[in-house]
Amino acid sequence: MYSAFGEGVVDGVWQRTSVASLLALVGLEVVLLAVVLVATWHAGRLFSLSREDRVTIMFCGSKKSLASGLPMAGVLFAGPVVGLIVLPLMLYHQLQLMVCAALAQRLGREVGDALPVTTRQEAHR
DSSP: OHHHHHHHHHTTHHHHSOHHHHHHHHHHHHHHHHHHHHHHHHHHHHTTOOHHHHHHHHHHHTOOSHHHHHHHHHHHOOTTHHHHHHHHHHHHHHHHHHHHHHHHHHHHHHHHHHSOHHHHHHHTO
16 A cells, blocks of 8 residues: 555656546545445345344455555556556545444444443453
């Protein structure tokens, strides 16, 4: 991630991309991530999976972007264009991290609130 971001900066990705384009890209990525998270959650429900399995599928189903995308982009594209091509991937990855961290916190609180008081007290120790 760091090397891809560094290459993008060196290649001038930020100078070649307008603020309007970045905002449109982030907006599209927010919609894409929301669709993937909702679809994986409901797919788990469709298959009558437990809540724990649905949570696992939801988090794992949206996490295949940066680890597989950067090496493929490096092989398929050469030179300064790689930084521009991986820009959506880098932004999507950051979005995933922030949204899924908030979701994990919320889902963890829901589970914690559902536990009996003695179990919650033991979990905080």
